[in-house]
Amino acid sequence: MQCFESGGAEDPDGLYAGGIAFPLLQALQKVNERLLKENPAESLLFDVILITTESQQQQQNSRITESIRHHGLKVSRFCFSNEEDFIENLLNNNVHLFLTTNRNEALQGSQKGVLSVLLDEHTASCPTEQLRVLFCGDAVVQSEAGSALASKQAAQSFSTQLGKMRGRFGPFDSPISIALVTSRGGRESCGDALRTLRSLGVNADEAYCLAGAPRGPIKRLLQPHFLLSECLSSN
Numbered sequence: 001m002q003c004f005e006s007g008g009a010e011d012p013d014g015l016y017a018g019g020i021a022f023p024l025l026q027a028l029q030k031v032n033e034r035l036l037k038e039n040p041a042e043s044l045l046f047d048v049i050l051i052t053t054e055s056q057q058q059q060q061n062s063r064i065t066e067s068i069r070h071h072g073l074k075v076s077r078f079c080f081s082n083e084e085d086f087i088e089n090l091l092n093n094n095v096h097l098f099l100t101t102n103r104n105e106a107l108q109g110s111q112k113g114v115l116s117v118l119l120d121e122h123t124a125s126c127p128t129e130q131l132r133v134l135f136c137g138d139a140v141v142q143s144e145a146g147s148a149l150a151s152k153q154a155a156q157s158f159s160t161q162l163g164k165m166r167g168r169f170g171p172f173d174s175p176i177s178i179a180l181v182t183s184r185g186g187r188e189s190c191g192d193a194l195r196t197l198r199s200l201g202v203n204a205d206e207a208y209c210l211a212g213a214p215r216g217p218i219k220r221l222l223q224p225h226f227l228l229s230e231c232l233s234s235n
Contacts, residue, residue, distance in 0.1 A: 016067040020101055020119055024225045025073050026128035027175075032074075034175045035168060044165055049093055051079040053086050053105075090114050096158050099226065113150025115158050117226045126225045130175050133162065134224035135204070136215075137182035137193030155228065156200055163202035171205075179222050180204040183215050 028046045035042045052064070061080060068075055079089045087108055090098055098109045098116040109116030126132065166176045180197065182190045190209040197204060208218055219227075 020124045023126045027131040031175045049077045115154040132224045179206040
């Protein structure tokens with residue numbers, strides 16, 4: 001996950017500037033803060049693990065930790081890995097959701113049953129005060145035939161936990177927003193997707209039935225930090 005930019009302009013103190021995932025980390029932290037404000041004994045929290053496979057960054061691990069402190073981010077663990085064993089690190093740390101900007105890493109994670117989501121450049125402009133997750137309903141209601149069972153179970157498990165977190169808050173002023181989009185079909189397809197999500201304990205705040213219209217405009221409007229699509233679909 002690209003929390004910091006390894007190139008380009010630097011802070012006068014030699015710290016990393018915020019990268020693509022920076023707003024996402026801030027949003028996750030905001031969720032945790034609100035959960036603890038509602039209940040100081042809350043245990044259902046996001047636990048952020050930073051894993052880097054970039055040799056240049058690994059040689060400057062003190063710079064990474066100082067950058068995290070400087071930006072006020074809370075990361076519970078750091079893993080300095082290589083491209084050969086980073087999957088083992090994901091499994092050993094019991095990672096429920098792997099977020100990365102590397103398409104090959106996301107594919108490898110999914111193949112090993114780790115729910116993996118590819119972040120793109122749009123994540124860098126997402127809100128920092130609210131975590132926004134977009135479900136693709138066309139994937140949610142697909143058959144499990146031929147899918148990797150472990151990956152499917154991981155997606156369902158994460159969705160259930162996310163639904164529980166969202167349920168800690170009321171309908172307004174929540175630090176988590178969950179939206180559903182169905183690109184194909186009519187109201188029945190959207191209804192099927194909503195029922196599937198509800199069976200996992202997820203109640204969407206918003207639902208959009210596009211009936212064949214492009215998904216781009218809705219994504220630009222909602223500004224989701226990540227899209228749960230292929231990770232819930234059959235392979």
